[in-house]
Each structure stands twice: as C-alpha cells, then as structure tokens.
Amino acid sequence: MSLTLPTNYGNHAKTSNLVENWIIQLGYNEAFDQALDPDDDSINLVNDGSFDAGDTSVTVDEGSAFTAGDYIKVDNEVIKVTNISSEVLTIVRGQKGTTDADHANDSKIYFDNYTGIALSDTTVSEVFYHGVVTNEPRIRTSVDVFKSKASSSQISISLVNFDYQGSAFSEEILYGTRNYLNRTVKIYSQLNNDATLTNCLQIFHGRLVDVSHDNDRITLSVVEQRPWDFIEIPNQRTVNANNSLGVPTYFPIAYGDFSANISHEDTPALCHALLSGQDTNLYPIPVHTYDTEEFICLVAESDTSNSSNSAHSATPHWYEPNIDAFIPLLGSDGDTYMDNTTSYQGGNAVKAPLDMYRAFKFKPTALASDNTFTEGDSGYDAFDTASGASATALNTSTLSNHPTEEAAEGGNLLNGQVYSESAHGYWNMPSIDGKITYCKLHISGRAQISALGSNITKTLYVKANDFKGDADGLTICQVLSGGTTSDGTIIYKDFGDANTVGETSAVVGTYTSGDLYHSTNFAPTNLHIIANYDWDVGSSNNKANAGGLCYVGDIHYDVRSKLVFDSTNMTANLEKLNKVKMMYSGANGLNKSYNGGSGTATKGHHVHRDMLYRYSGWDAHDDDIYNWDENINIESVKSAWTIAWWQLEPRPLKEILEQLQYEMGFWFKWRSDGTGSYWFVKNSYSSGDVSQTFTKEDISKLSVRNTSWKDLVTYYDVEYKRHPARESRYLKSLESSDTTNNFRTTYNIQTKENKKSVKLDMNVGAIGAANAGGGNPNDGFTNYYLNLSGKVRKIISFQIVNPAVGYNLETGDIIQFSSTGEEMPVKPFGHEWNESGSQYYMIIELQRSRGLINIKSLEVG
C-alpha cells in the first residue's frame, strides 16, 4: 500500500535535506480531458494508419474538436496543434520534453492544455512554471472510518497578479481567452530542482472552483474533483413527445438481484412479504399510465429472456395490504402476464392487465376473542405465521392449536347416556382486492378421540362453514370408533382422509375443499371450524372418562381474484384504476455499466462504481482502481455484501453514495494522482501491511489520546430489508453486540445504554451476527462497525519532519511505531508500541504542506 513514488523522487526524498518546490498545472479549455466529437460526445481517435514519428500532420476522427494552439497527448507524446483543416491537424511533434514517436491508428487523444505556476520559477519538462505562488498551500485529506467517508479540504492558492503574456494574470484566469474555471488542476511536488515531470510526485488532483483578485494578488480555490456534486438521481424521465402517453415520470433506479414471486393458476402460492427462506425481492415500479388494456409500469433496467411463472419474470406484482403480500399479475391463461421488459419512452417498462388477475394463497389469522380453540404447548406461533410459512405447502409438521374437549361429567360416565361437546375455531377472511372468482380451503390437521373404559362409541366431526351460508357445510374430518374399542384406545384421523375408519397412530393430513366460488351464494366470510364430539356410553358400568382432541396445523385460502368491469362494478373499478400508482417487479436491477462490467450489479461496491460511471461519468479499468482486485482487494473481501435498493424520486447522488459506503463498510477516495480507490478496515493486519514504521528521529509533536466516548457504540439494533410497499418499514432485524469480548461490561455500560438503532436501506447480504465478536469484521455490517467503535481505541497524532519516511503516505495506509529500545519517547498509555492486537494504526487524517506531513492515525488492529 501507500503511494508509489517515482524512482528519482524517492531517491531525492531520502536525502532528507531538500529543495522542494510545488508546481501547479492550471488546466484550461479541455485541460486534460479525452478528445471527443463535439457533436455527439463520441470518442475522437487518431484516424491515421501511418501516424509515424516525424509526421507534421495527422488525421483524426473529428477535427472540429481542436483549436490551433492546443496541446494534445497521444500515448506519451505531447503534440502541438498549429492548424486544422477538416479532419487533418497540422502539428509540431515532441513537445514538453516528450519524444516524437510512432502511434497506432485509433490511438486515444487527450488534451494537455495548462498554464504552469509554482512556488518558485522552474522549468520542468521544458515547460516554464511561473514562480508566483505566495502562500504555502496545504492539502488536507481525511477519512471517517466510523461513517466510511473520505473527504478533502479546499486548497487556497495565493499568487501574484503577475504580468502574463502582456496582461495581468487576473485578465487571463477568468473571462480571458481561455477558460480555467472548473478545469483540472494538478499539483506536483518537485524535489531538488528535478527538471523532469515524471520524476515529480503528483500530490493533488482537483478543479478550480473560485477565483478572486485585487490589483496585486489572486486567490485560487481548488477542490478535489467531485463529479457527484449537484447531481440528483433518478434523473431519467419518460419522454413527453408527440403521441407519448402520460406525464413525465422518473424511471426508477433499482440495484440488486430481484426475483418474482411464483404464483399462478397451476401453482398458487403464498406471496407474503416475509416468507421463510424466500423473502420478498421486489422493487416498486411506478405506474406511468394505462390504456384500455394495460397498465404501463416503469422499470430500472432492460430484462429479457425470462420465462413465465418463474422467479425470472419481470411481471408486475400487486400489493395486497391486508395480507401484506405481493401477488404476480396473470393473463387470462393463468400464467404471468408479461415476463420481459420492453423499451418505452427512452427507458424500459413492463405492462400489467387492467383486471389485475391473480391466483394465490393466503393465510388467515386466528380471531382470539371468539376462539374456543386454545393455544397449544407452543402457542399460536406454531400455527404458521407468514414469516414461517412455506410458499406452497401447508405446515403439517407442527400442530399446536387444538380444542381439548372432555365429557362434561368429570367422573364416571353414566350408562346409556350420550355425551356431546363441541369446540369452535374462528379465523378471519382478509379483504382481497377485486372479486374472488375461485376459492378453495386447505386445512391441515388431525383429530383424535379416546376413552377410559370400554363399550363407548366415540364420534368426532370436524366441519366448517362453506361460504354460502351453511355453517357446517364442509366436513373436514370425522372419527368413528364404533362400539368395540377397548379401554384407553385412542383413535386418530388425519384431515382430508376420506376413509371414515380411524387409525391407531397419529397422522397429519390436509383437507382441500372444492371450489367454493362455483357454489351458489358465494359470500366470503370468516372461517368457522366446529369440532363436535359424541360419546355414546353403552350398558356396562365403570365408564371412567372420555375425551377428544382436534389439532389444526395450518390453513390456506387458495383464491383467484380480479377486477370485474361489469355494470355493477364498472364505476368503482374505474376509480380504482386511477388510484393505482405503484406496482412491484422482480426484474433485474441495473447492470454493471462501467468499464469491464457486465450483468446485474448485486454487490455494494459494484453498485458504487456503477453509479459513479452511470450518473457522474467517472470510469476506469479495474487495474486502474486501487484496491479493487489487488492489495486489500474489495472485490474479494466484500463479495457477500449484496444490495437490494431502489430510488423513485430524485435525491442527491452524493448522499446516496455516502449511504452506500456506510452500509457496505467501505469508502471511496481520490488518490493524489486523480485515480479512484476503495478502502476498508481489514479483518486483521500484519507486518506486510505496514507502509512505514516511525521512530522519534522522524517525527515531532507526538500526541496520544483515546477515541471519543461519543463514538463508542457497543450494541446495534439493525432493521434491514426495506419493505417495497411501506415507507420506513423493514422486513428483518438483528440485534448485535460483541459478547465474546463483552466490552459493555469492561466499560461499565448499563443494560439499556449505548445501543444504536440503524436502518439499512441497501445492505441485505451482510448484516452481521448477533455476537459480532465471534466472527470477522468484514462478515457484516454490525461486525464491521462494532470492531471499530465497540471499544476504546488509541489515536496517535504527530508531525513527520523526515521526508524520507513520509512522502509516500496517504489516508488509509497502515503505519507502526518502533518498539525497539528508546526509539519512541513514551509508551501509548499502558500499551507497548507493539502491543498484540493494538499495534497497527491507520492514517485517518493527513495534511501535506511543503516539507511537512501532519498525521492522525487510529489503532485498527
């Protein structure tokens, strides 16, 4: 890690006593940009199959991009353009200390337009830098590891309002013949008057944003490049052109590996938001408009080659609020309505049927106040809630709801008497949008009867209302003992078993009704299950007791529903159509559009990089992004940190990128040469990670302190996985602390103290563990931040006065302090400098000025 110094620069730095000059390239016009075609911003390349050394002209794709006097760079050669005739440039070769060379056809062309200023007059690579800077600029960079955010302060450069080419430089810098504002500014450190630019170290890459001047002084304000400034996303709207439908609407942004719920006529299924093992992976898709047949819903990305009735279908889903379920919309054939996205008004869309036809299952919940079914040993929880349910199958493994009924006499039963008892169970029938046109009941469970004594004929009927007015129109189960059962025999019967003869062992079965809708007088109402017990005591004496049990394991309604536009419902349903503003889709999120990327962006750092390119235009090859797939290697370490996130209304890109960094536990920063880099705190550090080890001979102004108490967070209460339809609601949660090291006890933190609530909108793949101390920091969000903020850490601040050991450093680098002899003047608190587990420090703040590096470092391992 750390900056790679040019060889000669590094050798200069080792001399300790230095002549250091800062040289500044103030880019103008196209500055250092790649040449583009002004008409369509396409890449403007060398279009000359024999562009050889010595040629005084070259043909390019588009000559109008250039102006006489421009300097351009092809490969490593700087070339001056002296004339343009159509696509042919007249040129002077080998400028600015570069060598005239052959160049291939289709070589990229970059501009190299800048004016040089410096702290002291100097000529570097044949370019004169006016020594007009009067202050000592300071470059301050920092990183907040607790928020995963890197920043760089504004640099102020004061210079003499000098005579530049016959006029005051203030006349040149703004409203002159060249444009400098918002152009790239590069700052280099030149050591010992080295006259070659490649031997100088670039220490800053930014843009000129503000200029002020008086008669004799100019002040330049330079900031780090911030391509994300002023950008809000989403920013792509539908095209409101002739014959286009709808008002301009933003296409949604969605990132993640989304998938559809699978529920159709042939295989209806539960579609609750939170199903065991297959939580909702949908994102909201705004309804742009509808015509006489279909809704048109805007989606984030083109997603084709899908198959119907599968997780890989883009079909819109309808949200049923009363059962918190997302139901795929179907065509009249009973299959998913539209599986592939289609191009639409500059983006992509999927369509949905106006009748919102759906086939699905849902679960009722018990009406406890009227229910004579009592809770079993495990309570109602064992009766599947939505979060524990299988999408398709009824739960037959756990049975807990049951009525326990016994013959009422309590003591011995009387000869010749018939005893009857009954139990009632009530489950609700949630309101479903549209008209139910098909309805079946699926009830799993079993019943059993028993008696202490012989010659008792036992009968148990389990029945339910049939949604057409008959309270016991559905027979779910019946158990008949006959008259010959012996004392103590238990007779079982599973639901749905047509055989009326009971079994001698417990089996759970499922009762499935016929289509209740096709019966007459269909009127959905709450489900009422009745268990009727009869004990017919024979003529013998000593009949001790009799009892019965009815277990209900699970209940599903299996329905089909749609809007019916008949004369009765037309008006109401048309009003309903107007109110439909949102549907939901499992179509793929946005692809990795950046250099070398392909497929859906599903990981946090992939999404970050895609956003940088897609919305701010910054891009680079993997190899040119520091720490991408080498060094600390974010690509490998953060591979499990997956995302599911969407944004429907514009929001600042900068804010989104910072949120993404925080939730995914990494930060992006510009390096001093203007390239991008990704950083995070590793699981552990070793000597191989150390960029520099310091002694007291290298530094001054040493300060040791602990991290602020306000930054200490020892317990996280995390909500994550956003609910697609309900704002500020989350489907999952995790409470996490480090119970292995138990720093809460160490720091005397009381039970309810120091608990931080966090809502994660993006991170769905790496949340952490309940005991963060039991895993690695990069296992998940809570592990990562509890590692950093879960205990008091040391902060070491100091000033590097020995340039030989400081000029290669940047924030994020790991440093150490010598533990040998008296090479450090004081120990850090009660620790040794090489204290096991507390000896590696990350640079979190670095201020560079000429000859001095101020460092603040945080103990990270």
Added chain:
Amino acid sequence: MANLDIGKPRFFCDAVGAHIKKGLAIATEYPVAAASLAIQNGTIAELYDGRPMNTIDFNTSATTNGHILLNYDFSTGTSVLRNFCAILNHNLFSADAKIRIFFGTSEAEVQTIDGGAADAGDYTWDGSNLCVEVLNADAVSVAADAKSCVVKPAEDGSTIFTFPNTNLRFVGIQIEGTRSEASVNAADGLFDASNDVELGSVMLGAYYDMPHSPDMTLTRSIMFDGVKVRKSMGGQKYGLATNIGKFTSSAQQHPPFILGSSNEQHEFMGRFAYDLAFSYIQNTDLMPAELLTQHDATKGSLHDDSQRSFVLDVWNQTIGNLLPFIFTFDKSSVGDDAEGDYIFARFDQSSLDMNQVAHKLWNIRLKIIEEF
C-alpha cells in the same frame, strides 16, 4: 575581477520594460516583423516581462534559413538614449545563431531582414563605431554594407553588448543562423536543425555608470533565504528550501549570468545582495538639469551630462523597485569570465533617500538584491 572586488558600479536598465510600465507602449508594439519567423511557443510580451526564465521559442529547426526579427519603435517624443542590448537566457550558441542589430529613422528601415533597408547615413557602423562585448558577445563584426553590426555569442546563456549612443527611434534586432556562414558578418548562415531558438528576455536601453565607487563600508550578502530547519523529537534536523538561487537542472535554462558551459559543480547558489552607500555625489550626477523637461532641446540633449543622472537613468527607468535591471559592481569587468560580477537584480527599497551633506553634494544608499 578577482574576488568580486568592488569598483565603479554600472546599471543596465531596460527602456522597453520602462516604456511598457509607464504606459508609453504596449508589448505588442514591439513585434516580430512580418519578415520574421513567428513565435512558436509563448508571446512577444513574455520577452519583456522581466523574467528571463520564462522563455519563448521559434521553430528555427524547421526553417533553418529563416530569421527572427524583433522591431522596436521608441516613438518621437520619447527618444531616449540607448547604448546597450542584453539578451538573457538564450540558447543562441546551441541553435547556431547570432545577433544582428541596426537602427533607422523609419519603421520600414528596420523591417527588412539583415538590416537591408537601414540607412547607413543615419547610423554609421564602422571599425570604431561598433558593438562591444560586455558578456558573452565574443565575435563582433560590422556588416559589409555598414548597415548593421553582428554579435555572436560563444555560449548559451546571457549576452550583453554595448554600442555607441543613439536616439534613433527605430531599432531592429535580428537573430539569424551561423552554420555554414561565410564569415561572422555574413548573412548566409543557417540555424541548427535540431535546436529551436529560445529567448528569455531582451533588454534595450542605456547603461548608467555611477560617478564613483561606493563607500568602503558596504555590505555584500549571499543569502539562502527561505531555508527552514525542522527538528525531530530525537533531535535530528531536516532542512527545507524552496529554491537555492540560480541553479536549474534544466539543460535549456541558464539563469543570468550562468553560461551553458558552466561547470554545474562549481555554480554558486544563493541570492546576492548589496548595501551600498555613495557619498558626496554631485547634484549633476544625481538629478537631471530639468526634471520635467529633459526633452526640451533648449535644455540640453539627453546625451549631455547635464541631463544624464542617476535619478533619470536608473531610478526612473526601473521605476524604483518595480523593474529589475542588470547590475555590476565594477564596470571594468567585461569579457570572458566576467559573468560572476553581474547580477540580475532589483532595488530592495522603495524609496531613494537623498541626504544633502554639503552644498550640491549628496549622499545616497542603495540596497540591491539579486532576483534569483
């Protein structure tokens, strides 16, 4: 001179820069002539910005038989005396180039290459009326047509030469090739085909000699200002400077008055400064006869001693400490190996305090500090 001994000082002040600063002209009124090669990199104004390290160049390597012709018009009303020319930080030796100078009474007389249109009758160059080397102007020769004089530097670096006083309004300075030339004064030479001509600054004006040497008690300093020394907790010291004077590692750059052949190992760094007192200066050496009417012929010519004075020819030409100038503490030090006696400097004071110590006798004190 040996050991940088102090003699009678001389100031070389640039009239071009002074004209521009006084608003009498703008830089573009000192153009390259139409017959000249155009500037390849830079602008004409950068020749007169007082910063020799800021060079301009001409694509002479591509047009080896071309000419660089600089024209000067000092206008009628400001026909100030001129007697020296300095070209600072050039590479004329490497570029196979020499300097040709000529004068005229009309613009056309100096716009033709080789001084071909100059009127020998207006200014007669001959064996006794020719340029004289001050620094790095080794070969001097009058043209065969007596319309110009040629100066040929022996090295890259800076060149100063003088010529007999003139107040002719128009001046032409031509840079031309030397390769394959028939003779020094011939106009048939070619530029080098590899090295383009680079020029830092051109100064044209009148030098002024102090009437006598400064007082014995003077101060010479060699400063390494701006050096900071920092100390670590362990006591180790680290030095840091922004620059250390005239040194430049760029082969193309030669700060005044370092020559291209200078042994870098023996170059002297640091910034020279002088604190000089001049006592008992005659009033006529200090102030002109008429401060505001020097151009009134009835009050005497500018050539006259009654008008030439320190205030007119130095303090007014440099506009106090606004403009740099060339300074030597011993005007007799010229020719080979005299470069060390010259500095490119400016006054380190904004006020010229003149103390009368006897009737018509004045004391002044000058602080002079090197630019680099």
